[in-house]
Amino acid sequence: MPDIDIAGLEAIVLATQDEARMQAYYASRAPEYDRVYFKPERQADLQGIRRWLPTLFTGKSVLEVACGTGYWTQYIAPVASGMVAIDSSRETVQIARTRVRPEEAEFVVGDAYRLPAAASGFQAAFAGFWFSHVPKDRIPEFLVNLHKALVPGAKVVFLDNRFVEGSSTPISERDEQGNTYQIRRLDDGSSHRVLKNFPSQADLRRAIEGIGAGFTFHEWKYYWAVEYAVAAP
Numbered sequence: 318m319p320d321i322d323i324a325g326l327e328a329i330v331l332a333t334q335d336e337a338r339m340q341a342y343y344a345s346r347a348p349e350y351d352r353v354y355f356k357p358e359r360q361a362d363l364q365g366i367r368r369w370l371p372t373l374f375t376g377k378s379v380l381e382v383a384c385g386t387g388y389w390t391q392y393i394a395p396v397a398s399g400m401v402a403i404d405s406s407r408e409t410v411q412i413a414r415t416r417v418r419p420e421e422a423e424f425v426v427g428d429a430y431r432l433p434a435a436a437s438g439f440q441a442a443f444a445g446f447w448f449s450h451v452p453k454d455r456i457p458e459f460l461v462n463l464h465k466a467l468v469p470g471a472k473v474v475f476l477d478n479r480f481v482e483g484s485s486t487p488i489s490e491r492d493e494q495g496n497t498y499q500i501r502r503l504d505d506g507s508s509h510r511v512l513k514n515f516p517s518q519a520d521l522r523r524a525i526e527g528i529g530a531g532f533t534f535h536e537w538k539y540y541w542a543v544e545y546a547v548a549a550p
Contacts (some may be wrong), residue, residue, distance in 0.1 A: 349504055350386050350409065358484055362537040366476065369535075371396045373441070373474055373544060380439040380466055382429045383447035387413025389476070393443060394421040403427040403437060432457055436466040445476045448512045453494050456524050464528060469549040473529065476542045480515040484539060488513075 354363060370389065375396045384390050384402035386409045394400045400422040404410050410424050417424075425432050429447065442463055446526075451459050466475070479484065486499040489510070499513045518534045521543050525532060529545035536542075 346424065350412075351388060354388060356484065360541050362421045365537065366540060367392055368540070370443075370474070370476070370542075373472060374443070377440040377472065377489055378438070380432075380436055380442045380463075382432075382442065382444040382463065383450075385409045385446070386422070387416040387424075389443065389445045390422055391416040394418075395461075397421075401425060401439075402435065403429065403432065430455070430462060432462055432466050436488065439471060439495050441472040441474070442467055443474045443476070447479045448475045449516070450512055451514075452512060453498055453514065455472055460528060464547050469547055471547045472544060473546045473547060474542060475521075476540060478513075478515065479536070479539055481539055484491050486513075502534065 343353045364493055371392050374393050376398050379397040379400045381390055381393070381400065381402040382474055384404045385406075387402065390400070390402050390413055392415045394402075401424075402413060402417075403425045404413070405426065406428050409484075410426055413530060414424050425433060427436075430442075444463075448456075463473070464471075480488075486501060488497045489500045492498070497514055498513055499511050501511050503507050504510070517539075518536075521534065521541075522532055525545055527544075528548050530548050532545045533544065534541065534543055
């Protein structure tokens with residue numbers, strides 16, 4: 318009888334369950350997703366980011382992972398030479414398609430960890446508010462698969478939240494791997510346990526060590542961003 322890696326199988330099952338829960342959460346949240354961008358205290362940060370972010374992608378073919386409702390897609394697509402935006406939620410993708418002209422971006426329902434074969438040869442990649450939802454033990458898997466879709470030297474940009482007391486949803490728990498979780502409540506009355514990490518600059522630098530070059534860290538009061546280039550094989 319062959320040996321069975323019980324721990325490995327359990328990890329796969331748990332990862333699949335977590336993905337299913339996240340997908341269900343974002344499907345339910347789609348109509349109210351963009352309210353997070355209306356918080357008054359965050360407007361100065363967002364205005365600056367909206368001006369800065371598109372300048373990184375001008376004239377480049379861009380792959381966006383976890384595009385959500387296309388909030389950031391609408392600022393990047395007009396300056397990119399071409400763009401493919403992927404999200405696992407059909408509900409958010411439907412909203413995203415209304416924000417961008419069809420000739421500017423193609424939207425695909427897909428998995429951030431298992432990008433479609435057509436996602437290859439891109440000169441840049443962007444993920445907004447996705448990195449914080451990647452379990453710590455799956456970060457290498459996500460980055461390796463993402464880089465396979467990019468040419469050597471391609472620019473990668475991650476944008477995400479900083480934890481700010483009084484503005485961010487409180488942390489409800491922490492697991493053995495150091496992942497943190499929030500309880501989020503939707504208009505329909507449902508409550509959802511959502512993985513949401515808040516990595517430090519040092520955490521981010523370690524994550525891309527050996528696979529990326531030219532690490533640059535940006536910080537605002539409510540947000541952080543990282544940009545780097547994919548290292549040659």
